[in-house]
């Protein structure tokens with residue numbers, strides 16, 4: 001079965017085509033700047049030359065058409081015809097309480113995703129555009145939706161409720177949902193597989209730290225707590241997001257600076273985090289370069305980032321009454337030797353012992369970076385959300 005995985009943003013569309021017999025990626029690519037002048041399509045067929053094409057791509061329907069043209073192109077294509085695509089899997093950010101797992105797309109599913117737009121006003125409409133565009137261009141091909149929130153639907157009430165009037169939950173479903181669920185699920189499963197132990201026997205803390213960042217406490221394979229909340233703003237300090245803060249700061253700043261709701265939202269989501277403290281960049285590479293050059297603001301940004309991350313690891317070890325495995329993943333988790341080193345250096349009380357030479361090795365494979373004597377296994381596992389989406393799509397479509 002060949003599965004096309006689509007991750008549709010408001011002005012972008014990422015894709016990967018899988019052959020599920022081997023789970024090989026046949027091609028992948030990205031359409032950027034949809035709806036703007038000079039949209040860019042980058043197509044990377046496995047084993048062939050990549051292609052970059054600049055043109056005007058007005059909306060998602062046209063973007064999918066262009067992608068299908070590339071997939072079936074005589075030179076850079078990997079398919080004889082579109083009919084070879086057996087199923088399509090879509091990443092959807094918010095599944096609310098409705099979607100506890102991935103689902104086949106039908107009228108009801110689309111209706112429910114639309115109903116959740118309130119909770120993800122930027123992301124769910126983009127996913128709907130991808131779904132509708134796929135349907136228009138590949139009618140009759142089954143589609144599956146895979147949600148970033150679904151893995152965290154196992155959180156108990158004590159984790160997901162906020163201590164605020166219950167009426168807000170009853171009326172508006174104000175609660176914690178978490179995010180990056182597909183990634184946390186993938187790396188926790190992969191960690192158990194790597195260690196050769198049943199996931200049911202493990203207490204795992206997964207650290208998905210990229211531009212956005214979240215930690216999850218995975219107890220026996222089940223998400224029992226995660227650091228993102230009703231929106232992806234809660235929790236860790238991130239590239240441009242504040243993470244946790246005293247909620248009273250919001251009305252205080254709005255009042256003092258005469259800010260609107262949108263302005264304060266933008267401040268906390270786009271102008272905070274590493275960017276705000278360093279004053280220069282949201283990218284961890286720039287922050288660590290700055291720190292190594294003795295730049296005080298970059299150093300402070302790094303220290304705050306690491307400190308807040310480490311506090312969450314401690315909190316989740318407490319939440320599960322222990323931890324067997326800590327997994328680092330995503331852009332920073334997979335690549336930043338110094339972030340991993342500084343976090344682990346301060347977790348010796350848990351029995352963590354980092355092997356600095358293993359930590360310094362760069363590789364795309366899952367690997368252990370703790371010593372043999374470490375009481376906690378520390379692993380680096382490259383995430384693969386697309387493969388997880390392809391697997392769910394394959395499973396659900398095969399069951400039909």
Ligand code: AMP
Pocket residue numbers: 209210211212239282283284285330331332335336337
């Ligand atoms: P992601 O959102 O998972 O793609 O992660 C993107 C982030 O990973 C970037 O903003 C960088 O801060 C970080 N990153 C990528 N490569 C490195 C690296 N070699 N060292 C430190 N951070 C990195």
